[in-house]
Amino acid sequence: MNPLRRPGMSRSLAVACSLAIATVAVPVVALHAQSTATPQSAPLVAGLPDFTGLVKAVGPGVVNIEAKIKPKRTQSSRQQMPDMGDMPEFFRRFFGEGMPNMPDGGQPGGTAIGSGFIISAGGDILTNNHVVDGADSVTVKLPDGRNFPAKVVGRDAQSDVALLHVDASGLPALRLGDSTSVQPGQWAVAIGSPFGLNNSVTAGIVSAIGRNNRNQSYVPFIQTDVAVNRGNSGGPLLNTRGEVIGINSQIFSNSGGFEGVSFAIPIDTAMAAVKQLKANGKVRYGMLGVVMQPVDATNAKALGLPDTRGALVNQVQPGSAADKAGIQSMDVIRAFNRDRVGDYSELAPKVGLLAPGTRATVTVWRDGRDRDIPVTLGALDDRNDVASAGNGRPTPAVPTAAGNRLGLQLENLDADDRRELGLRAGEGVGVAEVRGDAARDAGLSRGDVILAVGRTRVGSAAALQAELAKLKKGDSAMLLVRNEAGQAFVTVPVDR
Secondary structure, X not given: OOOOXXXXXXXXXXXXXXXXXXXXXXXXXXXXXXXXXXXXXOOOOOXXXXXXXXXXHHHXXXXXXXXXXXXXXXXXXXXXXXXXXXXXXXXXXOOXXXXXXXXXXXXXXXXXXXXXXXXXXXXXXXEOHHHHOOOOEEEEEOOOOOEEEEEEEEEEOOOOEEEEEEOOOOOOOOEEOOHHHOOOOOEEEEEEOHHHOOOEEEEEEEEEEEEOOOOOOOOOEEEEOOOOOOOOOOOEEEOOOOEEEEEEEEEEXXXXXXXXXXXXXXXXXXXXXXXXXXXXXXXXXXXXXXXXXXXXXXXHHHHOOOOOOOEEEEEEOOOOHHXXXXXXXXOEEEEEOOEEOOOHHHHHHHHHOOOOOOEEEEEEEEOOEEEEEEEEOEEOOOOOOOOOOOOOOOOOOEEOOOOOOOOEEEEEOOHHHHHHHOOXXXXXXXXXXXXXXXXXXXXXXXXXXEEEEOOEEXXXXXXXXXXXXXXXXXXXXXXXXEEOOEEEEEEEEOOO
């Protein structure tokens, strides 16, 4: 396959932009025949870095990885190569060029090309899991021309980290940095093998930190504008001191090529996985067992929160660590082990860094105040780490009298409805029609199922009506709602 078959996907980044702060002229002020002048402010950005010394020092420790895959004729082999066309609006991983498309009936043999870097002089090498996933043999090529067969010590799909080992000594290992100190705006450098072009160097800045990917919720990605493409997977993201701060892993793209947004796994997250891979050959993640949603302004007002910081719990998995500790639906998790939770997406990485069985403290907002809840973390269940939200709309059976304080036409559910939705007996009330403007504006629609008003579970239209009757005009009703999109709290103001 010609690596230059799509010239539009090839892009180099020339660092040639200059940022200068203009000096502001300060008027001279006459006072008693004397003049004074305010000193000029120091520039916020001065000059551009020269990366040549960094590349000379670090380049020898960045390797090219070839993962050979034998032909497979099973349908399960399709899982080895996701169809990138199916993910135009989501994160795209970039496999090395040379990985052919799969015809019906199986996967032909081929060679995936990626990047990696040496983390110990004794032969330990770090790369992405997706670079070596499904490989029958792996070869590591050093910039000095030496080739080594590599053993896959262990790999982890959740963090997308793989640890390789080659039988060698005295290798040029890279220095690891502290990814917790990474800040938006700082310079970042990537070295890797885009399209098989070994030891290509690109540079840019860190755009953001703590980015969330719903498929890898335990990884707080570093977002950059450093140019990376297929083949860069597994290569290092470096700071200006030549320290590794991340592993280049994903891009956000509609075309499959670089569009200015790339993502790296923080090196602290990667090394936490490496520690377990060395010890056990696999990674186990701590788990609370809650389903969360963001805190918006209406939720914050209804809960009496001073701001929208935190993770609103809308579901607690039965028998989970959170359930055993007494965490409840409608709690807002504001801190984990005294480390504040700003956005709900920040919680999973904090939990996942800790091993199952670790004791932790969860700070929740409940009934108008913060309270600390001790919890012993469970283990992530790869089959299903949250309770099923069910799919499809209900087919309500028994209609009730029209209308209520929120302008909802409600209908009771029968046993078949609940079975289809994955609900327990006596759980949930169907919404047949939405007549109230406030409820409609909040997002409620026909076919939704209301599970609770606040923390009070409801299983009939009469029970729901009774809970709504307790509210005064001007209050807000926090309804726990389930539909085909999932489960979440919806806050509706009571306007009558």
